[in-house]
Amino acid sequence: MNGFFSQHYAAQKSAARRLSSSPLNTLLSLIVIGIVLALPAAGWVMLDNLQGFAGNLPGVQQISLFMMVDTGEKEAAEIGSRLREANPGKWWFVARDDALKHLTETEGMGDVVAGLTKNPLPDAFVVEPGDSRPEVLERLAETFRSWPAVAHVQLDSAWSRRLDLFLRIGRLAVSLLAVLLAGALVAVTFNTIRLQILAQAAEIEVSRLIGATDAFIHRPFQYFGVLHGALGGLFALLLVAGIGRILAAPIGELFALYGSGFIPSGPSPSQAGAIVGIGAALGWLGARISVAIHFRG
Amino acid sequence: MISVSAVTKRYPQGLEALKDVSFEIEDGEMAFITGHSGAGKSTVFRLLAAIERPTSGSIVVDGQNLAALRRGAIPYLRRKLGLIFQDQKLLFDRNVLDNVLLPLSIVGLPAREAVRRARAALDKVGLLERERVQPIALSGGEQQRLAIARAVVNRPSLLLADEPTANLDSESASQILDIFRSFHQVGVTLVIATHDAQWMARFSSRVLRLERGRLIGDNT
Known part of the structure; x- marks a missing residue:
């Protein structure tokens, strides 16, 4: 069991080392992943706020x-x-x-x-x-x-129906955008891992020759994908939270003009966890596909 | 420990590297596989290390028939072998100690024990004081000694070496020879593919002579 944990720990360290060994490349790819994840996440948070605002309007849903x-x-x-x-x-x-x-x-x-x-x-x-x-x-x-x-x-059921439909269309649009951008994120990670595999060709060859299993060789790349995606998610979270903070005051004033006391908020803790978690999961998926294709046969 | 029986190795282009080769090597034995360039020495090395599979015949190493060994079992067999390559196959982006630690991390040895064992292996080949040096800063002989340290750090019972003294001066080659002798003395089985005749003269070991893929001599 100790061996199992020490191998995973070594794979995690190796993934972190690979990320930090080329900081500029890492930063650039994290910016791309961050923006890709921030777009649907911002839409998601915005719709939540809109629903809160509508629910808080006097006369609406009463x-x-x-x-x-x-x-x-x-x-x-x-x-x-x-x-x-x-x-x-x-x-x-x-x-x-x-x-x-x-x-x-x-x-x-x-x-x-x-x-x-x-x-x-x-x-x-x-x-x-x-x-x-x-x-x-x-x-x-x-x-x-x-x-x-x-x-x-x-x-005022017409108003309520319009709002509900608007929120449903908004959620659908955000979901479609999220699916498209998830594909982009998987593609970005796939390519990053492909380059990593090419760069580590010597180490992979030597490791195989001295007894490394496929799992041992694949594991650092999969951790790399997870770490890459999670850090990209963290960056996206900072972007959404930052933009939310900048916009909170003027949007709050706008809401007040409609008679609503609703105060717009940034991502909730569960949304924050989901953004980072989804980034990590998509990173893992990209890495998994890349590893499966590049080590095939 | 090693049994090679009627092994033929034919490559897709039609080249027959080995033809009907058979021999056995006992535990603790030291054997040289020799012959001119293209005789099939490296092919024997690659077959024994399960890097390639024979076209026909059987190879048994440590009780396992390599011709029938499933792919997933190969890494576990290699962990029992110490492989030394002509081109050393060192990782030049890692220092000396990290190169030797690699096989131990593959088997999942805890870090403290791994470092202790890696240092012991480096001490054995006289490189302990250079553990923080990058391999590129080592001489050819030192690089080969580092490759030996990496090969023995897992304490294998069988060491396979392919032209370990190629491109080395006589002093470095002699140091390598002494290291092999010390492993042989503690019961490690050694199979060394070499074309260097002066080696065989310094050992009273078994010599398997290959020529154009055929075993033409087997004598002590």
Whole structure:
């Protein structure tokens, strides 16, 4: 077992030595891998932020239940009880007096409200469903419509559907881009390993002659691919995080103009791990293919 | 330990390097394979080291028939052999110690033990004080001694050498000879392919004489 670990340790050291032996080449290829990985990763993070922003917009993915104007506290309590039972997500009650007060405070509406002889607004419930899929929202709205004393249920489902479709198209585009660029990354690693194999021809020949197995000879190249890809992923992560940091403030201001308090963020820890992990996996794949082809026969 | 039986080696271009060659070499024996250039000495070396396979016949080394040996088993056989090449096959981007450490890293020996064994092998060939030197800075004789240290560091019971004194001056060749003698004295089996007649005169060892691929003499 000691031999097994020491051979893997030696292969890792050899891979690191090969990477550091030509720093300029290594840096250039890491820049290429970093940019290749950063493009879909940035798209991924951007879509996540967009979803967060949309979810945080007032009125979006919310269902408003307007009661009949002449309903009293009993009916409101009944609706509250049904909501508690259905547990669709977050919900709260907006009393008609509070709604009028809010309307009065709205710019340009003060004079209009002052001209009213009585409060025309109904009591209302606002529901923010935990599951924001359009079909779920519509099903909930349909249920609410069937409840007694509910005069009107408002759901901006068109907006919700547009957003959902936009996010789906965005995810699909990012996925396609990721597949294309993954192919490019595998090709870059394949070629780097091919050059490494040519450069190490003497060492490979001698190692074979003195008893090295195929696994012993292939292993450093595979570790090289993993290390190469992981470092490229790390570089991509720094790029995405750096760009995110630069753009966070102006995008946050833009979001605020739409009434959203959502603060854009860079890659989450799980996304960061995935970027580095995917880089390492693609590097390994490129190395594996290169080794399989170049040592065939 | 070595049994070569009716071995013929024919290359794809039609050249017949060995024709119906048979001999046996016992454990602890020291044998020279000699002959003029093109006689088939290096072919015997390459067949015994499982670098090539015979066209027909059988070669048994350490109980294994090399003609039928599966590809995956060859590295494990080579670990039991010490191979010394005419062109040494040193790695010039590694220092002397790292060259000797290579076979030990292949078998997965822990680093501390590997360094201890590599230094012992270098000491045996008189290169311990030059362990940090790059091979390019060594003389031809020193490079060959380094190749011997690398070949013996795994403590093989069989040493195969192909023209180990070619291109060496007589003093360096003599040092190499003394090193081989010391290994022979501790029971290592040696098979040395050489065209250098003065070697055989200094040993009372067995000489297998090849000519145009045929074994024409086998005497002590």
